[in-house]
Amino acid sequence: MKARVTVTLKSGVLDPQGKAIEGALRSLGIKGVASVRQGKVFDIELDGGDPAKAEAVLKQAADKLLANTVIENYKVDVLG
């Protein structure tokens, strides 16, 4: 079973990397980008086929390691 955990910075947390990327896009002449926030994506393969169990495992993984919940939010998607 495949799943994806997406980790993003909470709103209000300064994201200098996103700002730098935003500046680089502007200097490339790519127009229409209002702002950029950088995050992380984890593609995870799971044993077993129970989506509810998978979601519980991924939440545990995100809370314990993948995200620092002081500054980051996460989203769990079980892709089947």
Add this chain to the structure above:
Amino acid sequence: MKAAVLVFPGINRERDMARTLRLVSGRAPAMVWHTEGELPAGTDLVVIPGGFSYGDYLRCGAIAARSPVMDAVRRHAAAGGLTLGVCNGFQILCESGLLPGVLMRNQNLRFICREVYLRVERSDTPFTRGYNAGQVIRVPVAHGEGNYIADSETIARLEGEGRVLFRYCAPDGMIDPNWNHNGAINAIAGILNERGNVLGMMPHPENHVEASIGPTDGRGLFAGLVEALARAA
């Protein structure tokens, strides 16, 4: 003083730290590998040195903070044992939950390697008894992610409880954004846990302890620890 220096893959300041501990206390520390489940018996100071544990993968200090030896450090700290984290060690302490907050990318996005001035805010702690409150010391920093932040409630608590021990300052001790190199909130360079036995700081006091190399302003921290432990014994 019976010190233990933790060693993780990718840590590179452990020998500077061991050298300083030996120099100031007269006793070589134990070097403790990250897979150890216990600290050496009788350890009275745990030091988490600087470097790049696990290559800063995921987040600085994130993986080291979940290693087996950190459970032993949690037990040591919970029993009141002194714990010092420098640079990556500070990041590891924050990631492990032993200290609040997070160290973010430096505001100017650059790795900063230079001498800084720090104002010592209090002298009545085991870590700062070798200094006077308000004293300005000169020590080096070397980090890309030292920009300390926490939610406003946590910052208010840290400030209200006098748990900010070091701040980046101008040479005259004034707090000035131009001297707050990494953009840390309230120019915070080092903080104490609630109980007062765990200190995390970004600068490297262990690198300024020998007159043959340069300033010796870092020595006070280690000399103070030796004294505090001798008194407690």
